[in-house]
Amino acid sequence: MDFLILTNNEFFRLVNDGADGRTITASVYNEFIKEVCAVCCAPPSERHHLVFTLAYIETELGSLHEVESSHANHIRKALFFVRRMLKYVQTQVPPLSIQKSDIPIPSFRWTGTxxxxxxxxxxxxxxxxxxxxxxxxxxxxxxxxxxxxxxxxxxxxxxxxxxxxxxxxxxxxxxxxxxxxxxxxxxxxxxxxxxxxx
Known part of the structure; x- marks a missing residue:
C-alpha cells in the first residue's frame, strides 16, 4: 500500500494549495472521507501499512490545521475523522513483533504428581x-x-x-x-x- 495514497485526491490538493474555502464542497470532503474508509478496509496483509498511511495523513492535516485558512473547518473535521480511524485501526492491528507461531514452544510437561x-x-x-x-x-x-x-x-x-x-x-x-x-x-x-x- 502506498502510504501517500490519501494525499492523491482533490480534497487534499485544495487544502494543501490553500484554495478558497468555497471551492471545497461537501461532495469533495465526502469523497476524501470515503477514500479514508476504503483504505481502512485494506486486506489483513496490508494492515501494518495502513497505520503508516493514516499516521502520514494525520501529520499532514495536523500541520495544515495549525495554519489560519478559510477551510480550517474542513481540515479540522478531516483530521478528527482520521484520528478516530487511526485509533480504531491501532486496536485491530497486531504489534510489529515476532508472531506467536514463530516462537518455538518448548514441549515440557510435568510428569510428577x-x-x-x-x-x-x-x-x-x-x-x-x-x-x-x-x-x-x-x-x-x-x-x-x-x-x-x-x-x-x-x-x-x-x-x-x-x-x-x-x-x-x-x-x-x-x-x-x-x-x-x-x-x-x-x-x-x-x-x-x-x-x-x-
Whole structure:
C-alpha cells in the first residue's frame, strides 16, 4: 500500500494549495472521507501499512490545521475523522513483533504428581527466589501450570497444601526431601567418576 495514497485526491490538493474555502464542497470532503474508509478496509496483509498511511495523513492535516485558512473547518473535521480511524485501526492491528507461531514452544510437561509440583511451588515461594517471594501462590501455580501444561485450580492447590501440613512424619516435605537426597547422590556419583578418571 502506498502510504501517500490519501494525499492523491482533490480534497487534499485544495487544502494543501490553500484554495478558497468555497471551492471545497461537501461532495469533495465526502469523497476524501470515503477514500479514508476504503483504505481502512485494506486486506489483513496490508494492515501494518495502513497505520503508516493514516499516521502520514494525520501529520499532514495536523500541520495544515495549525495554519489560519478559510477551510480550517474542513481540515479540522478531516483530521478528527482520521484520528478516530487511526485509533480504531491501532486496536485491530497486531504489534510489529515476532508472531506467536514463530516462537518455538518448548514441549515440557510435568510428569510428577500434582502434590509434588505444589510442594515445589510453595518451597520456591517460601525461599523467596521468585520475585522475592512477593508473588501470591495462586499466580505462581497458574504460571507453572501454563509452563508445564497442567491445570492447577486454586482450591486444589490449597487443599494439597493442607494435606501436606497434616503429614505425620518429622519432615512433611516428602518431595523436596527426595529431591535433595537424589541430587546429593548424583553429586556423589559424579565425584566418584571424577576420582576414578584420575
Amino acid at each position: 500434582l502434590i509434588e509440583l505444589v510442594e515445589l511451588i510453595y518451597g520456591l515461594q517460601e525461599i523467596g527466589c521468585i520475585n522475592d517471594g512477593e508473588t501470591p501462590i495462586n499466580e505462581l501455580t497458574g504460571y507453572f501450570g501454563k509452563l508445564l501444561g497442567i491445570e492447577i485450580k486454586d482450591i486444589l492447590c490449597y487443599n494439597t497444601y493442607a494435606n501436606m501440613k497434616h503429614r505425620k512424619n518429622e519432615s512433611r516435605t516428602y518431595f523436596l526431601d527426595k529431591m535433595r537426597e537424589r541430587l546429593n547422590l548424583r553429586m556423589q556419583r559424579d565425584d566418584e567418576r571424577e576420582r576414578l578418571r584420575r
